[in-house]
Amino acid sequence: MTDSHRVLLEFDQALTAAVRPETPQVFINLVTGDCIEKLPEIDAESVHLIVTDPPYYLDGLDTDWRKGTGETPRATGAVGGLPVGMKFDPKQGRDLQAFMEQTGALMLDALVPGGFAVVFSQPRLAHRMAAGLEDAGFEIRDLFAWHFTQRAQPKAFRMEHFIDRMDKSPMEKKQLKRQLRGRRTPQLRPQFEAMVLAQKPRQGTFFDNYLLYRTGLIDTGVTLDGKAPSTVMTVEKPQKGKNNGHMTVKPVRLIEHLIRLFSEPGQVVLDPFLGSGTTAIAAHRTGRACIGIEINSDYINIAEERLEELLQEAQ
Ligand SMILES: C[S@@+](CC[C@H](N)C(=O)[O-])C[C@H]1O[C@@H](n2cnc3c(N)ncnc32)[C@H](O)[C@@H]1O
Structure with a gap:
C-alpha cells in the first residue's frame, strides 16, 4: 500500500467525521464494535447517507450466527433444531422492530437533515423494519426490491x-400422504429482497434543505440498466468469494447504485452493520467516504482484505 492509501484507510480510528457539507471527504473508517455503543461516538449531523443490512435475528442470523451459542451449538442457519425458514415466531418481528427503533434513533442523530437511510429487510419483516425506523423519527418514503433471477x-x-x-x-399414513401430495409449507421461491427508504426530516423545503446540506434530492440520471432508476433493481447475487465466508454479502454494483442515487461524491456514507465491507467498497469506488461498524472482528478482517485488494487493483 502507498502512503496515500494509508491515509485513506483509517481502521479503528475515533469516529469523528466532522464534516461540513461543502468539504469533500475521502476516509474509510472501519470500526469493530456494537453499533449501539459506537454510533453515539459519531458527530451529530455528520453523515449524508446510510446504507445498511441489519441482522434479522431470525434463523440464527445474530452476532453468533457462525458459531452457535453457549450450550446449544447449532449449525449455521438453524435455530433450535428447526431448518431455516421454519421458525415463524411473531416475537422475532417485534424484537426486530424494537431493535430498529433503538438503532434508528442513533442513526438519525448521525445523519444531516434530509439524509436518506436505505435499509435492507427480509420481505416478510419489511413492515417491522419500516415501523421501527418510523418510530425512531424517520419518514418512510418508499420500498424497493432488490430483484435477482438466479434460482x-x-x-x-x-x-x-x-x-x-x-x-x-x-x-393411515399412506392415505394421508396421498391426500397431501404436492402440498408444501407456504413459501415460494424467493426472487427479491426488500429495502426500506427512510429519510431524516428535512429542514425547510426540499430546495432549502438541499442548499443547506446537499441531501434530500436524488440524481435521477443515475442508472443500472440504461433506463430511469426505478423501485425494482435487478442485480445478480454475488458469487461466493474464496476469501469471503460471510453468508449475506450484497452485490457491490447494487450498493454503488444506491450510493450514487442518494448521495454525492465527497459525502460520508455510514453502514452500522458492515458485515464483510460491501458498503465501504462501494463508497470508495464511487468517491465517497465511509464509516463502517461491525461487531464481529472476523468480518472486519474480511472487509479490510477486500478493501486492500481493491486499492492494489487501482495501482
Ligand atoms: C446481514 S449482515 C451484513 C452483510 C453485508 N451487507 C455484506 O455485504 O457483507 C449483518 C451484519 O451485522 C453484524 N451485526 C449484528 N449485530 C450488530 C451490532 N449490534 N453492531 C454491529 N454489527 C452487528 C453481523 O455480525 C453481520 O455481519
Whole structure:
C-alpha cells in the first residue's frame, strides 16, 4: 500500500467525521464494535447517507450466527433444531422492530437533515423494519426490491416427514400422504429482497434543505440498466468469494447504485452493520467516504482484505 492509501484507510480510528457539507471527504473508517455503543461516538449531523443490512435475528442470523451459542451449538442457519425458514415466531418481528427503533434513533442523530437511510429487510419483516425506523423519527418514503433471477432454493417443506413421525398405522399414513401430495409449507421461491427508504426530516423545503446540506434530492440520471432508476433493481447475487465466508454479502454494483442515487461524491456514507465491507467498497469506488461498524472482528478482517485488494487493483 502507498502512503496515500494509508491515509485513506483509517481502521479503528475515533469516529469523528466532522464534516461540513461543502468539504469533500475521502476516509474509510472501519470500526469493530456494537453499533449501539459506537454510533453515539459519531458527530451529530455528520453523515449524508446510510446504507445498511441489519441482522434479522431470525434463523440464527445474530452476532453468533457462525458459531452457535453457549450450550446449544447449532449449525449455521438453524435455530433450535428447526431448518431455516421454519421458525415463524411473531416475537422475532417485534424484537426486530424494537431493535430498529433503538438503532434508528442513533442513526438519525448521525445523519444531516434530509439524509436518506436505505435499509435492507427480509420481505416478510419489511413492515417491522419500516415501523421501527418510523418510530425512531424517520419518514418512510418508499420500498424497493432488490430483484435477482438466479434460482434460489425454495424453502417450502413437504408433509411426508411429519406424517412419518405421526402415531398412525402405515395404511393411515399412506392415505394421508396421498391426500397431501404436492402440498408444501407456504413459501415460494424467493426472487427479491426488500429495502426500506427512510429519510431524516428535512429542514425547510426540499430546495432549502438541499442548499443547506446537499441531501434530500436524488440524481435521477443515475442508472443500472440504461433506463430511469426505478423501485425494482435487478442485480445478480454475488458469487461466493474464496476469501469471503460471510453468508449475506450484497452485490457491490447494487450498493454503488444506491450510493450514487442518494448521495454525492465527497459525502460520508455510514453502514452500522458492515458485515464483510460491501458498503465501504462501494463508497470508495464511487468517491465517497465511509464509516463502517461491525461487531464481529472476523468480518472486519474480511472487509479490510477486500478493501486492500481493491486499492492494489487501482495501482
Ligand atoms: C446481514 S449482515 C451484513 C452483510 C453485508 N451487507 C455484506 O455485504 O457483507 C449483518 C451484519 O451485522 C453484524 N451485526 C449484528 N449485530 C450488530 C451490532 N449490534 N453492531 C454491529 N454489527 C452487528 C453481523 O455480525 C453481520 O455481519
